[in-house]
Amino acid sequence: MKEKVVYQLKDKAIWVVLAVLVVAFSIANPRFLTPSNQLTLLRQVSMYGIASIGMTFVILLGDIDLATGSIISFVNILCAYLMVNMGMNMVLAIVITLIISTLIGTLNGFMVSTIGMPALIATFATQTAFQGIALIICGGLPINGFTEKFKIFGQGYVGIVPVPVIIMIACFAVGSFILNKTYFGRYFYAVGGNIEAAKLSGIRVGRTKYLVFSISGFFAGLAGIVMLSRTNSGMSNAGLGYEFEVITCVVLGGVSVTGGYGKMSGVVAGTCIIGALKNGMVLMNINSYIQSIVLGVVLALAVGFDCIQKKRQTT
Amino acid sequence: MSKEYVLQLQHIRKEYPGVVALKDVTLELKQGEILALIGENGAGKSTLIKCCSGAVVPTSGKIVVNGKEFESMTPQLAAENGIAIIYQEFNNVKELTAAENLFLGRPIKKGIVIDKKAMEREADKAFEQLRIKIDPKSLMKNLTVGYQQMVEIAKALQQDAKILIMDEPSAPLTSAEVESMFRVVERLRSEGISIIYISHRLEEIYRLSDRILVLRDGEYVKTLVTKESEIQELIKLMVGRELTENYPLRSDCIKKDEVVLELQDVCGNGDEKISLTVRKGEILGLGGLVGAGRTELAEMIFGAAHKKSGQMIFRGQEINPKSPREAIDLGIALVPEDRKRHGAMLGISIKNNINMPIYAKNATLSVINTKAEMQTAEKYRKSLAIKTPTLHQLIKNLSGGNQQKVILARWLAANSELIIFDEPTRGIDVGAKYEIYKLMNYLVEKEGKAILMISSEMEELMGMSDRIVVLSEGRMTGELKKEDFSQETIMEYASVANTEEGKTV
Numbered sequence: 001m002k003e004k005v006v007y008q009l010k011d012k013a014i015w016v017v018l019a020v021l022v023v024a025f026s027i028a029n030p031r032f033l034t035p036s037n038q039l040t041l042l043r044q045v046s047m048y049g050i051a052s053i054g055m056t057f058v059i060l061l062g063d064i065d066l067a068t069g070s071i072i073s074f075v076n077i078l079c080a081y082l083m084v085n086m087g088m089n090m091v092l093a094i095v096i097t098l099i100i101s102t103l104i105g106t107l108n109g110f111m112v113s114t115i116g117m118p119a120l121i122a123t124f125a126t127q128t129a130f131q132g133i134a135l136i137i138c139g140g141l142p143i144n145g146f147t148e149k150f151k152i153f154g155q156g157y158v159g160i161v162p163v164p165v166i167i168m169i170a171c172f173a174v175g176s177f178i179l180n181k182t183y184f185g186r187y188f189y190a191v192g193g194n195i196e197a198a199k200l201s202g203i204r205v206g207r208t209k210y211l212v213f214s215i216s217g218f219f220a221g222l223a224g225i226v227m228l229s230r231t232n233s234g235m236s237n238a239g240l241g242y243e244f245e246v247i248t249c250v251v252l253g254g255v256s257v258t259g260g261y262g263k264m265s266g267v268v269a270g271t272c273i274i275g276a277l278k279n280g281m282v283l284m285n286i287n288s289y290i291q292s293i294v295l296g297v298v299l300a301l302a303v304g305f306d307c308i309q310k311k312r313q314t315t
Numbered sequence: 316m317s318k319e320y321v322l323q324l325q326h327i328r329k330e331y332p333g334v335v336a337l338k339d340v341t342l343e344l345k346q347g348e349i350l351a352l353i354g355e356n357g358a359g360k361s362t363l364i365k366c367c368s369g370a371v372v373p374t375s376g377k378i379v380v381n382g383k384e385f386e387s388m389t390p391q392l393a394a395e396n397g398i399a400i401i402y403q404e405f406n407n408v409k410e411l412t413a414a415e416n417l418f419l420g421r422p423i424k425k426g427i428v429i430d431k432k433a434m435e436r437e438a439d440k441a442f443e444q445l446r447i448k449i450d451p452k453s454l455m456k457n458l459t460v461g462y463q464q465m466v467e468i469a470k471a472l473q474q475d476a477k478i479l480i481m482d483e484p485s486a487p488l489t490s491a492e493v494e495s496m497f498r499v500v501e502r503l504r505s506e507g508i509s510i511i512y513i514s515h516r517l518e519e520i521y522r523l524s525d526r527i528l529v530l531r532d533g534e535y536v537k538t539l540v541t542k543e544s545e546i547q548e549l550i551k552l553m554v555g556r557e558l559t560e561n562y563p564l565r566s567d568c569i570k571k572d573e574v575v576l577e578l579q580d581v582c583g584n585g586d587e588k589i590s591l592t593v594r595k596g597e598i599l600g601l602g603g604l605v606g607a608g609r610t611e612l613a614e615m616i617f618g619a620a621h622k623k624s625g626q627m628i629f630r631g632q633e634i635n636p637k638s639p640r641e642a643i644d645l646g647i648a649l650v651p652e653d654r655k656r657h658g659a660m661l662g663i664s665i666k667n668n669i670n671m672p673i674y675a676k677n678a679t680l681s682v683i684n685t686k687a688e689m690q691t692a693e694k695y696r697k698s699l700a701i702k703t704p705t706l707h708q709l710i711k712n713l714s715g716g717n718q719q720k721v722i723l724a725r726w727l728a729a730n731s732e733l734i735i736f737d738e739p740t741r742g743i744d745v746g747a748k749y750e751i752y753k754l755m756n757y758l759v760e761k762e763g764k765a766i767l768m769i770s771s772e773m774e775e776l777m778g779m780s781d782r783i784v785v786l787s788e789g790r791m792t793g794e795l796k797k798e799d800f801s802q803e804t805i806m807e808y809a810s811v812a813n814t815e816e817g818k819t820v
Binding site for chain 2: 181182183184186187189190193194196197198199200201202203204260261
């Protein structure tokens with residue numbers, strides 16, 4: 001019974017934190033709570049939100065994907081290059097880009113699963129290499145000059161709602177569906193919770209890892225395309241450091257860093273908290289160095305909370 | 316107290332929550348003798364020596380070393396009093412040299428730097444004393460297991476050990492290495508070192524020891540003088556408990572002639588030439604000591620390890636499962652020994668634990684049929700009487716017996732024909748044990764399953780099996796029919812030593 005209460009609290013705590021933040025920022029600056037600012041906030045976090053789906057799955061398995069930021073940069077350059085330098089049709093360019101970003105994820109899966117490298121190092125290697133490839137393709141210069149139509153993904157609106165926010169919501173829905181309604185979702189929890197038992201229950205652990213890293217590559221690619229459309233300029237450093245913000249969203253959302261436990265709804269809350277913090281601090285004119293410190297502390301607190309829980313359970 | 320004893324354990328009792336591991340055990344070790352400590356798995360040998368090393372604090376009793384009395388030891392106290400233990404798993408650092416390992420933790424220093432030369436010189440002397448040839452400069456990982464063990468012994472002597480406790484020292488060694496280890500041990504005895512020697516190889520004990528202390532189920536049985544005892548007597552003492560007839564009876568309503576699994580000369584994963592058959596509607600018991608290669612055999616049948624040669628025929632077809640998935644799809648199931656690590660997925664609900672192997676099969680376009688998964692779980696909750704308020708409950712909140720039932724439900728849901736039980740009732744309390752036995756009977760009787768049961772509990776093995784195959788050191792040493800079951804014979808088969816040369820290092 002007591003355990004149940006603790007679990008309930010843990011699940012809800014994240015929403016309480018979000019509510020407290022919203023109230024605090026609203027008092028500090030009434031502009032925070034205006035609908036237009038709220039939508040801006042959501043648009044700001046949409047790239048994190050989209051990429052966080054794949055990252056959630058990866059962390060559920062107990063692994064990590066450091067390639068996310070680099071895939072975003074690479075996708076920026078690749079998609080821009082295909083459309084501008086090669087004059088490719090927009091839809092075709094997007095499809096090719098998404099396929100390639102998914103394949104980069106598959107490459108991570110190959111290194112982690114088939115070769116047996118630690119995910120930390122395998123995805124770090126991918127990160128470094130694809131950053132370099134992006135620079136070679138563009139020669140270090142930004143690529144500009146997309147069609148008007150392409151702007152819709154990052155800058156368009158449906159009614160008053162920004163298109164990237166709609167894409168993010170759709171992604172969360174898809175992520176939640178995979179996690180709760182398909183058997184892959186069950187596999188993720190099983191593998192992350194107890195890899196040996198999962199194997200002995202007939203789960204093909206290797207394939208599951210391939211799948212998860214590929215999905216992570218796909219969502220990173222999607223985030224990259226939204227970003228390209230939003231900035232309207234393909235830049236080779238567009239996704240620099242993005243993986244850490246995405247990891248923060250996921251971990252803050254209560255997904256256990258050791259794998260096996262977490263919910264999509266928590267990640268939604270985690271993403272909103274990061275958005276509220278970033279947006280609120282800007283409104284309060286807090287300088288960006290201090291913002292960095294705050295985000296670092298928040299990440300440490302989130303993981304620390306998770307670890308304390310684990311420790312209590314084992315002792 | 317007599318002065319001739321260097322070590323006395325007096326009336327040692329050790330309780331763990333719910334279990335008494337040692338009941339009033341007394342051990343007396345004379346100066347310069349080899350005392351063999353024997354007993355079945357779980358007789359309390361390890362717990363007893365851990366009391367000497369300080370790893371375990373006895374609930375009551377006294378430890379007397381050279382006349383000094385202690386309530387309990389600590390690792391440091393043990394070392395100060397000249398007690399050293401050579402464990403089966405060596406405490407060495409593979410990347411350091413033999414000399415460095417010898418002085419691990421207390422290096423010879425010159426100022427603030429380590430004096431490598433002096434350590435190598437000292438190591439040379441120490442090895443000389445044991446009359447073994449080890450280059451102090453060679454890396455530990457390049458030494459054979461036998462030499463690594465010698466370094467351990469040398470290390471103990473270097474630290475002025477007068478009492479040496481050796482836990483199954485011959486287990487990892489080849490026959491040639493065993494010989495040289497014997498010579499070293501005998502030399503140590505002649506130099507006045509007292510040795511407690513734990514082994515399940517009875518021949519060794521007769522070859523080496525002066526006296527033999529027998530433990531059974533945590534109780535002191537008897538101390539014998541080796542020369543005056545017979546091997547048959549010894550086996551009787553080890554296993555001679557009263558057999559209680561509290562196993563549910565099975566009626567033979569299924570004809571046991573349909574062979575479900577047949578192994579022909581299966582080698583691999585540490586096993587050599589295993590041939591056996593399991594029939595529909597029977598329980599084949601797999602007996603032997605811990606480390607006899609039984610779990611390893613189960614892993615091969617279940618596809619978790621690969622066989623090197625030989626044939627496995629399952630329901631008339633030759634099989635060669637490359638993964639548990641393939642074995643499961645064929646109709647083979649494994650209920651593993653370590654439930655928490657290999658069986659139950661603790662952070663996951665009962666329902667999901669049961670459905671895990673069949674999700675993919677019952678899904679349409681990867682989407683789970685939530686109604687069907689609930690029905691499956693519900694069905695087995697009823698038929699196996701799993702006690703839980705809800706099937707959404709996490710499996711970690713269940714008792715051991717109920718967890719075991721959930722795992723059983725998993726394999727019944729997967730339609731398994733052959734169920735391998737590895738220690739089916741380990742960590743399960745007495746009442747729940749009986750329930751598991753009844754379930755096993757139900758499986759063979761009513762469901763017509765075939766069961767291969769690995770068990771280290773003699774009573775369970777004899778009470779539940781239709782036939783018993785005994786393994787020792789990766790080889791089959793005997794097969795018994797129900798009417799030939801006896802504790803003594805099983806124990807004898809289980810202690811047959813592997814005498815052939817060329818065991819891999």
